[in-house]
Amino acid sequence: MHYFITGTAGFIGFHLAKRLLDDGHSVTGFDGMTPYYDVRLKERRHAILSRSDGFRPVIGMLEDRSALERAAETTRPDMIVHLAAQAGVRYSLEEPKTYVDSNLIGSWNVLELARSLRPKHLLLASTSSIYGANEKIPFAETDRADEPMTLYAATKKSTELMAHSYAHLYGMPTTAFRFFTVYGPWGRPDMALFKFVERILEGRPIEIYGEGRMSRDFTYIDDLIEAVVRLAAIVPAEENRVERIDTLSRHAPFRVVNLAGGQPVALMRFIETVEAATGQSAVRNFLPMQPGDVPRTFAAPDLLKALTGFTPSVSVDEGVQHFVDWYRSEMFKQ
Structure with a gap:
């Protein structure tokens, strides 16, 4: 096809x-x-x-x-x-x-x-x-x-x-x-995971909007x-x-x-996952919510499952580790 x-x-x-x-x-x-x-x-x-x-x-x-x-x-x-x-x-x-x-x-x-x-x-x-x-x-x-x-x-x-x-x-x-x-390997540099990993590995502070009180699916x-x-x-x-x-x-x-999988993760939990995957602690700079941001996203995956029999299930721990491994092999050495 x-x-x-x-x-x-x-x-x-x-x-x-x-x-x-x-x-x-x-x-x-x-x-x-x-x-x-x-x-x-x-x-x-x-x-x-x-x-x-x-x-x-x-x-x-x-x-x-x-x-x-x-x-x-x-x-x-x-x-x-x-x-x-x-x-x-x-x-x-x-x-x-x-x-x-x-x-x-x-x-x-x-x-x-x-x-x-x-x-x-x-x-x-x-x-x-x-x-x-x-x-x-x-x-x-x-x-x-x-x-x-x-x-x-x-x-x-x-x-x-x-x-x-x-x-x-x-x-x-x-x-x-x-x-x-x-998110995942070959992701966009403007997205949070890419920025977090890049800055943590370089020893620079990460910016945490909404004072960290957000969650994402x-x-x-x-x-x-x-x-x-x-x-x-x-x-x-x-x-x-x-x-x-x-x-x-x-x-x-x-x-x-x-x-989406319908399993939202708190932003601070996500950052802790990034720290564990990199083996380094982040220097955290808390900032107010930016214009246009929303406090949470949370999908109902029922229609996707009913149509396909499939629901996204890769955990953030596994997915973030894959991204960090990719970043170290493809980007950090640049």
Whole structure:
């Protein structure tokens, strides 16, 4: 099967493409190599994927619709997976236009591409951030998510809404994934785990926002990829509707699914896990909550389990140790 994946030089896109290539599929990877963080890390990810004869990299921006069309027109993909986006909750306060360009205009271009190519299934990345400061926990896909706390969250919710309209208008089977704090080897340098490990190993203080009184539903990257691969094979349709908890639209072949294990971890417990994995104590600098941050994320994984029989289960102790081992071998020696 052939997959067209946006964001293959990114953290999640890299891991998904690698898994699919290892499984014998072919992948066209589309990525803009934007300088949001060190492009050399993105280039290294693509270099690893390029060791496979089944991988075809294309460099281009989501906002460039013609570039997207040229990249995909010769492949006629069976599946389109849209992972590329301007990420980062806090960065959306500094450079809001990049979120509009990439996450709104770019995502619309991907929807237009899918309308033209008619893949068997369109898969879209969304985020737990769209739940905002919802007080009801755990966060279920059927909960209202109409009060985003950041422009980033607003653009991802908007992508879901645009995708539903395309699924309705053009009968385009679509699944949107809501990711919850994904971490693991080859992760993004702007995320907490990467920063904690980097600073602890270098003997620098770590910054702990919200005075440490936060929790996150951490999802290890291998668990996330397993969930995506399984859901790719489940095209939204009435025959696989899950009663009571499903988000399958009554008007379109469209579904939203949380991808997380439903096991939130307190931030201070997470930091202690990082200290144990590195064998070093952190110098802790406590700071107030940043604008747009939420006190906790907590997924209800019931729909994912009902559809796939799978629930993410890698513990933070195991996952953080894998990341630290990777960091020491691939980054700390740099």
